[in-house]
Amino acid sequence: MCYINKLALPCLTHFQMDVHGKIRDVLAETVRGDGHHGQRSLSEEDFIHALQWRGIVDDVMKDLHFTNVDVSHTKPDTVNKSATLVPLRRYLYFQVLGGKAFLEHLQEPEPLPGQVCSTFTLHLHFRNQRFCSKPVPCTCEPDLQEGFLLEVHRDGPGDASKMADDTTMLSICDPVHMLLINTDTTGDTTLISSYFLDWRRVLSAPNGKTSVSVELLGVGSECKVAVGVLNQSLERQKTAEKERLFLVYAKQWWQEFLEIRPSHQSKLVKIFAQDENGVNRPVCSYVRVSRAGRLLKSPWQATHFISLLAQERAPVVGGGVRQEQWCSMMAFLFCCWDLDWMDVCVGTKAENIPHTWVMTCGTDGSITLWESFTAHRYLHRPIDPDAPPMVPQPKPTHPYQTLGCVFNHKMFLANCQPSDAVELCVFDFTDGSRWKAMSEEAVRSVCAPGSTSSHPPTPPLCSLSVVPNEASNQLELEMRYLLAEHRKDLGLAMVWDDHLSYLLSAAHSAYELEHCTGVSCGNEEFQDAVRRAVPDGHTFKGFPVHFLHRNARRAFATCLRSPFCEEIVCCRGDHVRLVVRVRVFAYPVSACAVWIMFACKYRSVL
Template sequence: MLPGQVCSTFTLCLHFRNQRFRSKPIPCACEPDFHDGFLLEVHRDSLGDGSKMADATSMLSICDPVHLVLIRTDTSGETMLVASYFLEWRSVLGLENGIANLPVELLGVGSECKVSVGILNIKLELYPRVNQTLSQEVVRTQFSLERQRTAEKERLFLVYAKQWWREYLQIRPSHNTRLVKIFAQDENCINRPVCSYVRPLRAGRLLDTPRQAARFVNVLGYERAPVVGGGGKQEQWCTLLAFLCRNKGDCEDHSNLLCSLLLGYGLDAFVCVGTKAKGVPHTWVMTCGTDGTITFWESLTGHRYIHKPINPDDPPLIEQPKPLYPYRTIGCVFNHQRFLGNCQPSDAVELCTFDLNNESKWKPMSEEAIKSVCSPGSTTSLPPFPPLCAAMIDAAAVSNEMELQLRILVSEHRKDLGLTTVWEDHLSYLLSPALAAYETERTTGISAGNEEFQDAIRRAVPDGHTFKGFPIHFLHRNARRAFATCLRSSFCEEIICCRGDQMRLAVRVRAFAYPESACAVWIMFACKYRSVL
């Protein structure tokens, strides 16, 4: 590779007990050269001992693995999940010198979960050394006991789930066609109870409100799991770390994260599994208010809908509410503690009532059974939830860079058409309040500041002149891609290719950074020219 040449890169992400790390991006190669070291802190859990080093026996009881996620980023900034691996670090406790060299085989994800991606050489070192090392026999026995305990809990839950499903089908044979999802496969093709994908998640000071959390989740990219061959949708519910590191995922990933954040804000939130138009399987989030209000949250758009049930027994003259939401049927709802199958005569969302405590309408699973396999620390196979990370990008720098690139792209495009380009900086600056208002509206649902923007534009555009503006929204930071999309809009193309007397062009870019370096980008093109009658 030549110096200065842009290439695809690998990044290794780690999570261990509320600590997250990221390697430096390194060029993709047959033998990528990872040379990063990370200091993972192992402290006692008990209060007051937080800063003390745990002894070997205490450390042996800490069964949290180190979660490793390998991400590939191509030259356009697109990311791809390469591998996800849970590293058992405690083998180092049974070694005299407290140093272990582990060659770890990473496997692919999804349909490639049996295919080897490569070998990662990991060196583990315990620092400072513990006074007494444990015998390898003790370490092996601990691992074996944990595996047995986990396997037994998972076996009992499976037996219970089968019994629950039999009872559910006895209520009505047609329940067989409802989308009642008890287990889902993660990126490593491991079947997990759906309740284990959700957990109350606090965003610290990174997000202030539930609606801002919904906007953050909506800014994370949407991408369906890749399918090899035909036969419908490839299932892949990602672990939270894999979803966050990749910065994009399917609707289930978005719904699980949004539900976890809303639970963190103290709301009674559930993931809903059902269908939208044309019977397409879909998930979304629902919150139940203390006053009985049911609100649907669409995790892919950030939109919220109030559910008003239709009563099919009402006389025809009574006007029924028209549903605004895109959901058609609902099979089940779940969160970290509860799982309920819809056993109402119809699974049409508009006809459903959401009194979740009414067992004639919603068949519950035993909360104890769910807790035995889904509560933190219940089984060693449960991936721990990572904390959210603050944005690593400078929103102002991103805005400036993209604006500069768009100016060059517009000027080149107009030059090819034989047109000159004159930019007006003042007009470009005046577009800022509009872009800020669009983002505020997406986050809060409240429109504000439009009067001042319109007043400023009226002052900046003299009598007898025409002003045209076109705003557009992106979830990526690639100026060339954004420009190509803008040209596909006839209204935007009209502005970019505008000809006229005293023609002036303006462009403004405003990037809004969210946790995990998710970024919402608003672009506005505008022009003003003298109207010729």
């Protein structure tokens, strides 16, 4: 449980100087000084006068800035750009005062100074602004004390010279989205809680400030643990009415779809999906236009970036069937290059396993299927079931078997063709006999940005948080240490070949380029350089491997499970020289492509 204090007045956030500490010291000194007189109680004016007399107010006004995120130039959830407060804009100061009742960490001891421990980090998203707290140790009462200054954005360029009035402020329904993240000692992160806070109650609070306790619920199967009480407002009633009308429409649409053909009952036509908070939402609301600026340079790189986001199964306490869980955009960033021609497909792959992938339609009618897990793309070549037996038919190269529905942020279509096999599908969405479409107006009523307050807005992509060269050097040092210790345990000598290690960087660049673009280039130069570096009569062996994390011990243990890698690591012979080369390629939202190559060269003995 976190305690949140929100002020509707322009206030300070983090400066280089400890403003909060100085204010506390001045107030404590003022109280002590007044205690000698004891004639009257101190007022708010007395405290303000004391702050002014000591120059604190002047210092604050000189350096008063708000934290913001420039999606093209800053690190995720950090401050790299400061802008002076504009007097004609409204700001919201959001302060976290601490946490309580994290009972899962009740027995954990207090970490010693310098000791590595699991940490909590609070992430915030509000109207295209993202913020992040300092990590604090995971305890029963974590010391989550942070202040964030949020700007209440103008909706149009004509509002630059006007201060937003109360009606305008009340009409801004975007909540403050809070995510609590746990980072363990290995660097792996877990989503602990996702919460949407309606900040507008501060507008009716005395002195423009209020303090509330926010009960953070679990996610997935634990989303109903310790359910809180919410107040129903008129705006929420309107949102609920929109969602109810869409549900009525969806039921009628589904019944019409079933009447077309009895076999439609078994098709994967997914209209609603549960988010991390256990709320049923139309699937179209999970897809939003996300412009990456200069962070992603092409659809190929965007797809590669998505494939680098680590996947994990939603945890379930106890047995039973695993519950399906989709995530809001802030909990799981999904980036599409241009959604006007990209659609999400729901169907099955091998062994009838439910699966989703992305489809693009070219202006020439060509259909390309993109696999988000691997960034592979497949050109769809449909089979003509009415063709004569002697006419050769194309063989599918993709892993997809059936297709139930297609959707994006504007449309939803169900496959009503006689067969839902992907290789037989005709992707002419204007043909009502093959695709049953939902009303675009109905989809827009609940899925368009700003249509309802229950669907969070799209957070911005943030630039790189990892310095590639530094991360590469650090991980390579750790891998070298693990390799040396492993050979030491086996009683084997350890001699490095730094020149050969340098040459392996060219291979990493070629591998990453191929993953990003599907084009293989640079391997010839790498192989030629290795031939020059390996003397006659010597043998070279290399083992490249790709990871989505920077945990050295976990990566090394995975590599040792490969017989070919173990053969290199445990190489015995004459003039054995070993190499481990690491290259980290950084992408937005802390995503990384990590390439590690183990190699050895030795004199061949007959």
